[in-house]
Amino acid sequence: MFSPVRLPARRFAAVFGSVALVLAATGCGGGTGGGSATGKVTSITALDYYTDATEHSQWGTRLTACGKSVGVKVEHTSVPGASLIPKVLQRASSRTLPDLLMLDNPDLQQIAGTGALTPLDQYGIDSSGFAEGILSAGTYKEKVYGLAPTVSTIALFYNKDMLAEAGVAVPRTWDELKAAAAKLTRPGRYGMAVDANATFEGTWQFLPFLWSNGGDEKQLDTPQAAQALQLWVDLVKSGSMSKSVLNWTQADVHDQFVAGKAAMMVNGPWRIPALNQAKNLHWAVAPIPVPRAGQAPVTPLGGEVWTVPQTGSEARQEKAAQVLACLNDSKNMLALAKQYFTVPSRTAVASQYAEQLPSMAAFVRSAEGARARTRELGVKWPKAATGIYTAIQSALTGEQTPEEALKDAQLIATGS
Amino acid sequence: MVRARRWESLAQGMFIVPAAAYLLLFFGYPIVKNIVMSFQQYTPATFYTGAAPFVGVENYSRILSSDLFPKVLLTTVLFTAGSLFVQFVLGLAFALFFQRRFPLAGVLRSLLLLPWLLPLVVSGTTWRWMLDTDSGVVNSTLRHLHLLPSGIPWLTGTSQALVSVILINIWVGIPFNTTILYGGLQDIPTHLYEAAKLDGAGPVKSFRHVTWPLLRPVVSVVVVLGAVYTVKVLDIILVVTGGGPADATETLATQSYELSFQQFEFGRGAAMSNLLIVISLVFALVYLRANRRAKNA
Numbered sequence: 064m065f066s067p068v069r070l071p072a073r074r075f076a077a078v079f080g081s082v083a084l085v086l087a088a089t090g091c092g093g094g095t096g097g098g099s100a101t102g103k104v105t106s107i108t109a110l111d112y113y114t115d116a117t118e119h120s121q122w123g124t125r126l127t128a129c130g131k132s133v134g135v136k137v138e139h140t141s142v143p144g145a146s147l148i149p150k151v152l153q154r155a156s157s158r159t160l161p162d163l164l165m166l167d168n169p170d171l172q173q174i175a176g177t178g179a180l181t182p183l184d185q186y187g188i189d190s191s192g193f194a195e196g197i198l199s200a201g202t203y204k205e206k207v208y209g210l211a212p213t214v215s216t217i218a219l220f221y222n223k224d225m226l227a228e229a230g231v232a233v234p235r236t237w238d239e240l241k242a243a244a245a246k247l248t249r250p251g252r253y254g255m256a257v258d259a260n261a262t263f264e265g266t267w268q269f270l271p272f273l274w275s276n277g278g279d280e281k282q283l284d285t286p287q288a289a290q291a292l293q294l295w296v297d298l299v300k301s302g303s304m305s306k307s308v309l310n311w312t313q314a315d316v317h318d319q320f321v322a323g324k325a326a327m328m329v330n331g332p333w334r335i336p337a338l339n340q341a342k343n344l345h346w347a348v349a350p351i352p353v354p355r356a357g358q359a360p361v362t363p364l365g366g367e368v369w370t371v372p373q374t375g376s377e378a379r380q381e382k383a384a385q386v387l388a389c390l391n392d393s394k395n396m397l398a399l400a401k402q403y404f405t406v407p408s409r410t411a412v413a414s415q416y417a418e419q420l421p422s423m424a425a426f427v428r429s430a431e432g433a434r435a436r437t438r439e440l441g442v443k444w445p446k447a448a449t450g451i452y453t454a455i456q457s458a459l460t461g462e463q464t465p466e467e468a469l470k471d472a473q474l475i476a477t478g479s
Numbered sequence: 480m481v482r483a484r485r486w487e488s489l490a491q492g493m494f495i496v497p498a499a500a501y502l503l504l505f506f507g508y509p510i511v512k513n514i515v516m517s518f519q520q521y522t523p524a525t526f527y528t529g530a531a532p533f534v535g536v537e538n539y540s541r542i543l544s545s546d547l548f549p550k551v552l553l554t555t556v557l558f559t560a561g562s563l564f565v566q567f568v569l570g571l572a573f574a575l576f577f578q579r580r581f582p583l584a585g586v587l588r589s590l591l592l593l594p595w596l597l598p599l600v601v602s603g604t605t606w607r608w609m610l611d612t613d614s615g616v617v618n619s620t621l622r623h624l625h626l627l628p629s630g631i632p633w634l635t636g637t638s639q640a641l642v643s644v645i646l647i648n649i650w651v652g653i654p655f656n657t658t659i660l661y662g663g664l665q666d667i668p669t670h671l672y673e674a675a676k677l678d679g680a681g682p683v684k685s686f687r688h689v690t691w692p693l694l695r696p697v698v699s700v701v702v703v704l705g706a707v708y709t710v711k712v713l714d715i716i717l718v719v720t721g722g723g724p725a726d727a728t729e730t731l732a733t734q735s736y737e738l739s740f741q742q743f744e745f746g747r748g749a750a751m752s753n754l755l756i757v758i759s760l761v762f763a764l765v766y767l768r769a770n771r772r773a774k775n776a
Binding site: 148149152153155156173174176177178179251253260261262263305306307309310322324442445446449453456457459460462463471474 | 522523524525526527528529546607611612613614632634635636637720721722723724725726727737740741742743
């Protein structure tokens with residue numbers, strides 16, 4: 064009567080049942096951890112990607128101070144930059160998002176689009192006075208979801224001694240750049256260095272050249288974009304720029320510059336502390352050269368925005384928003400900017416900063432006009448960014464002409 | 480009687496439950512999830528809202544029809560075949576070499592494990608520096624030996640970059656091959672070699688008629704595991720070339736990573752990784768069959 068065949072079936076049913084239970088538990092159980100909606104909130108969690116030991120502790124101190132001012136303890140964790148987004152998505156699906164979350168500004172719209180973040184106006188946070196670029200990066204569907212205390216952008220760093228020795232003036236236009244780079248090139252040294260690698264970092268470094276020439280990420284197969292790419296191709300072809308730029312990160316570019324193997328480089332102000340440590344290196348910063356004299360460079364906006372994720376607890380969200388407001392107040396903005404050589408994102412604070420630190424004036428000017436990468440394409444930006452670095456790689460290796468490469472880039476950007 | 484039997488089989492069943500639960504939870508669930516995901520339009524929003532509309536085979540048709548796909552597939556094949564073949568040959572050579580007794584053999588053999596012990600990101604970064612065209616130690620050595628007038632663009636030439644990542648992967652894979660093959664060689668009874676010697680077999684003949692046939696089961700394990708490990712290599716390529724220059728080192732694994740975590744196209748990323756799983760499976764099946772046939776023959 065009793066058939067042995069049925070036993071395994073039952074067994075598996077039991078196993079499946081327990082699996083489902085476990086999954087259900089992990090799926091729904093999270094989100095409520097620590098502090099209920101009614102009880103008093105005593106601590107909140109914060110997540111960012113400041114894993115560097117000094118940076119982590121400096122941010123920890125700042126978060127603690129801001130937490131103290133609103134009466135909460137802030138539990139601060141950092142994950143490596145590359146794993147922040149996977150981590151956020153995973154925690155969004157298990158409803159265990161931190162109370163306070165930092166995001167790189169081009170990722171904000173993507174995450175806001177999931178519905179996991181809360182608009183900041185509901186906490187009465189004042190977002191007036193912020194520079195237009197960073198505000199547009201923090202905005203999704205007309206609502207502000209993230210605010211960055213400070214912003215940054217990239218510029219041209221040059222070795223003063225090498226320029227003086229070669230009798231070269233700081234280049235302001237593309238033609239001057241090509242001539243200067245050629246004159247500065249010696250055996251064992253290149254005139255210019257950029258990051259042209261196959262990542263979004265390569266795209267980021269190319270943007271000032273693309274944008275300043277009137278190129279646009281919405282339409283990549285244009286003569287303006289091709290001219291910008293041709294400039295990089297010419298620099299590599301003439302030997303003024305190493306072919307290794309294809310594989311260099313911004314950190315590698317910095318190392319080349321510090322080692323005296325590059326006379327000029329494109330990089331950001333976060334390199335300044337390290338540059339200052341290098342003895343016998345006399346460097347200065349200039350705006351990135353533009354196609355024709357007198358034009359203003361259009362640079363991409365860098366910086367991390369702070370957001371308040373949907374955690375299900377209004378009280379916790381409220382506290383997190385207060386900490387966020389504290390991070391973005393004028394005092395902290397100025398302190399952070401000084402600490403990391405970035406630019407305060409409120410224009411009034413920025414001009415005050417430029418007065419106090421004249422060496423940062425070039426960055427203050429360009430950061431004010433800097434353009435958010437997601438301003439035009441929003442959540443479609445990653446595709447265009449992939450298209451752009453693919454085109455850079457194809458053109459610099461000589462696989463394709465800039466025109467052909469950008470035609471393909473446009474196909475990638477519009478999602479084949 | 481019936482009750483006792485039933486109780487016994489139930490008890491037997493209970494012993495399997497932990498292992499079965501583990502397998503289902505940590506292997507079954509992710510694979511099923513990945514397969515389901517590959518038929519969905521899975522976006523970042525899905526993680527939060529859970530809404531992922533089914534799109535049928537669209538993800539598959541889009542990756543298969545993309546311009547890049549044939550190139551990526553070819554690169555994956557070249558990378559896997561190139562790495563496997565050289566790893567195996569060198570691994571076998573080292574294993575045979577260490578079978579002889581000589582001073583410091585043990586020390587050298589453990590030193591050989593070093594590449595395996597280093598974190599791949601560390602060794603990848605080091606290789607990236609060493610292979611730099613202008614300032615890398617490899618090119619400057621070649622220049623100082625007057626073997627080359629100018630540098631080889633190891634990582635920046637579209638044809639050289641693939642060779643470089645294959646070479647690095649070979650370097651990483653040799654310890655694994657050597658260790659397993661050395662273990663296999665130890666299991667071959669020495670009296671067989673003595674008998675072969677008495678029959679007048681030289682080293683080549685005794686390798687061909689004694690070592691190789693008896694090593695075959697180990698060889699198939701090494702090759703199958705090696706293929707599965709190699710086809711999915713991601714970290715080395717990401718660290719050393721990032722898939723560049725101009726997609727020259729883009730494999731199925733790096734493409735899958737880029738689709739999912741850079742472009743946030745999780746459905747297509749999942750479809751790509753399913754292809755990878757199928758390819759690994761095919762490798763495993765082919766070799767298992769070949770092995771069985773060899774045993775029966």
